[in-house]
Amino acid sequence: MPLSVRPLSHALGAEVRGVDLAQPLSNSEFDEIHRTFLEKGILLFRNQKITREQHIAFSRRFGELDNHDSLPRDRHPDYPELLLVTNIPEPDGKPSASRYTGQQWHSDMSFTPVPSLGSLLRGITIPPVxxxxxxxxxxxAYDTLSAGMKKMIEGLHGIHTGTRKVDDPNSDREKEQKKINPPIAQPVVRVHPETGRKALYIGEKVSCFVDMTPEESRPLIDYLVRHATRPQFVYRHQWQQDDIILWDNRCTMHIALGDYQEGEIRHLERTTVKGTPSGYYLQ
Structure with a gap:
């Protein structure tokens, strides 16, 4: 079957068909996938029965992979390129360190000096509902702001942190994260290095703006996040086993909904492609 593309929503996304990621891709096939990735922002590959090694190998076609030194407790013990997004308990019976991963609107690794170019998340065990x-x-989100709002936010920098929405029961992990990942200032408007287009760069991990108090910042942060997540800008993905979703962190934002029954297993594994340096640590 030749490679083909089906839109996932009006706003963004496409399903790529006719591709078996367990097999090597030709340069022309990869180039078509990459072009579609830049155009659509997220790509879905269904029914990909691949190994961890094949997942990593395909991801490397997009660039250098992160070893997740900024999230040491969440990465696979044998494959540092793989970040575990799982609620399976630890071997000692403690709750998984990553069970609340992603339950805020965010862009991956925005709390580091080299935010992610893209992420490739593979669904391994999916809840029935x-x-x-x-x-x-x-x-x-950026294009539909008023001219006045664009002018207001053009020079702003948001302070991003690695804090999660749900308090982590493991306080040692929280202390470790604050030490590994101190707050970093990122531009609120970023220019995509490959397309040249401007995108809003905000999220629920932004605590405040540089040179502004949290109280002053909160109304604008809340407005921008609410604006960016209007239904007409959004695609909601219902996972199936062996799905792989690739998304461009430079022009998309995402959230894991946590909308499944307590006790159901949800286990996914993610590679993270490194992007270009951005932002600066606060002195």
Whole structure:
């Protein structure tokens, strides 16, 4: 079957068909996938029965992979390129360190000096109902702002942290994260290095703006996040086993909904492609 593409929503996303990621891709096939990735922001590959090694190998076609030194407790013990997004308990019976991963609107690794170019998440064990992920188009979020708002935010920098929405029961992990990943200032408007388009760069991990108090910042942060996640900008993905979703962190934002029954297993594994340096640590 030749490679083909089906739109996932009006705002963003496409399903790529006719591709078996267990097999090597030709340069022309990969080039078509890469072009579609830049155009659509997220790509879905269904029914990909691949190994961890094949997952990593395909991901490397997009660039250098992160070893997740900024999230040491969440990575696979034998494959540092793989970040575990799982609620399976630890071998000692403690709750998984990553069970609440992604339950805020965010862009991956925004709390580091080299935010992610893209992420490739593979669904391994999926709840029978729920466990969805939502994605939004940050080009559209920026483009639909008023001229006055664009002017206001052009020079702003948001302070990003690695804090999660749900308090982590493991306080040692929280202390470790604050030490490994101190707050970093990122531009609120970023220019995509490959397309040249401007995208809004905000999220629920932004605590405040540089040179502004949290109280002053909160109304604008809340407005921008609410604007960016309007239904017409969003695609909601219902996971199936052996799905792989690839998304462009430079022009999308996403959230894991946690909308599944307590006790159901949800286990996914993610590679993270490194992007270009951005932002600066606060002195």
């Amino acid at each position: 729920g466990g969805d992920t939502m994605f939004t188009n940050m080009y559209l």
